[in-house]
Amino acid sequence: MKFKRTTVAEIAKIAHLSPATVSRTLNHPELVSPTTSALVHSTINLLNSKAEPPIPDASDILQILVNIPDPGNLFYSELLDGILKSADFRGYRVLITRDLLDSPDSVDSIIRQIYLCNIQGMILCTSLSDAGYKKIAAHVPIVQCTEAGTADYSYVGIDNYKAAFSAMEHIYSTGHHKIALLNGSLSFTYARQRQKAYCDFMKQNNLVIPTGYILNFAGIIYEAAYASVSQLLSTANHPDAIFAVSDVFAIAAAKAAAAHHLKIPDDLVIVGFDNIQLLSAVSTPPISSVQQPRFQMGYTAGEILYDCITTGISSLPQRIILPTELIIRSSSLLK
Structure with a gap:
């Protein structure tokens, strides 16, 4: 005898629960209350006492979209591990897009993906105009990760x-004061903030910034x-x-120094990020570098977005600032 399968959508409708709550009850019962669990299972029995275990429809599966502007950049690898x-843990699916979101057309493309793929939320790892944020947020909740945009939306970084x-400060302490900056594009918030710190430090310590000492690159x-x-x-x-501002830039600087027969750190101190x-x-030599908690950033962004989707509360933005640590290695460790 062939039994009719009960779908998550049917259970949710009868039990007056969201499909996400039903899916969570079936896949991660430890995350729901005993009352919710009992309601879901009693509803299954009510629908069909001889039913096979319910299977989710494609439309029942919780899916989020993650925007990563440069998948080839190793920085994003551990960040994505945290999101995954x-x-x-929460039982949702992750789709990845690499759209730069630098034009109205690219934002419209994201919105089309949201509807075509039944996306319920989005993690943004790139810069976006206020108008772009508002346009996407009108359709799904947004969490910003690594790139801080408007304060109207949650941010982890x-x-x-x-x-x-x-x-x-560490570089200055080595006695090397002719400091150059290798930075990313100023279209990114992180690049603007790090360049401001560089310029402010140089000014506060009465250090001149010669022409050509600040180098901005379109990509890493x-x-x-x-x-x-x-x-x-x-x-x-x-x-x-x-x-x-990137370990990729720091490695390039070390190789260039070697080609010019400069000793690191005696002739040239290098610190990456x-x-x-x-x-x-x-x-x-091993490069000193600012350590970012990339895995934790990704995981935290995923948890915040999940809460926004399942509770329906996204109007109270959270700003989570995680600590960094300067790891000192041979490239800036003078004897």
Whole structure:
């Protein structure tokens, strides 16, 4: 005898619960109250006492969209691991998009994806205009991760200014004061905040910033950084220290220094950012770097978004600022 399968949507309708709550009860019963669990299972029995275990329809599955502007950047790997860990625990599915969201058309494309893929929420890891935020938030709740936009939406990240200023203090303490900055595009909030910290520190310590000492790159691209640093080190007034806002930039600077027969850290002190172990810890020499809690940022963003979706409360934005730590290695450790 073939039994009719009961769907999550049918159970939710009869029990007056959301499909997400029913799905959570079936997949993670430890996360719901005994009353909710009893209601769901009694509803299943009511619908069909001989029914097979219910299976979720595609439309019943909780899905979120994560925007990652540069999937090739190792920074996002551990961040995404954190989001996926939250997804595994909460029983939802993660879809990834790499749209830059730098135009009205790209925002409209995201909104089309939201409806085509039945997206219930979004984690943004890129910069976006206030108008773009409002347009997307009219359809789904948003959590900002690493890139702080408008204060109207929840954000998980670090204090970029404080972390960069701390790195500059460490460089200054080595006695190397001709400090250059390798930075990302100023279209990103993190780049603007870290550059402001650099400029403020130089000004507060009466240090001149020569022309060419601030280098901004459109992306985190090793080849571009290597070429620019090589050119900078060829000048008569080349820096004796480099603060790089990415470990990729820091590695490029170290390779350029080696090509110019400069010793690190004696001739050139280098400090990076992100503390990506695959890069900073195993390079020659190992690179000092600001450690970001990337996994924790991703996991926390996933948890906040899940709460917004399942409770329906997204009007009270949370701002979670996680701590950073400067990991000092040979590239800035003078004997």
